[in-house]
Amino acid sequence: MPRSSPGCSASTRASTCPPTAYAPSTSTTSAHCPPRPSTGPETSDQGILRSLSLGFIATSLVLIDRAGHPAPAMPGPAQELAWRTLRDQHARAMPVTCD
Secondary structure (H helix, E strand, O other): OOOOOOOOOOOOHHHOOOOOHHOOOHHHHHHHHHOOOOOOHHHHOOOHHHHHHHHHHHHHHHHHHHOOOOOOOOOOOHHHHHHHHHHHHHHHOOOOOOO
């Protein structure tokens, strides 16, 4: 099925071209296209976003520590230990240079 008919431009498609001339069928689209990612909070468990967030937070904790300020309070001792461990791992990879 063609995506557009001759003479159908983007501005005229909705008003003058038949729908089948520019809209692929749902069955064809779903068979060839991956599902669109959702945009809600449930996407926060994606690997890349999670890794970027963890790296950003750990780097921020290192910089806060190096600036001599206390880290924000954590909700419990287990999380406090986990963030401190991650902060220390990142701190070893972040050289301190004084010019």
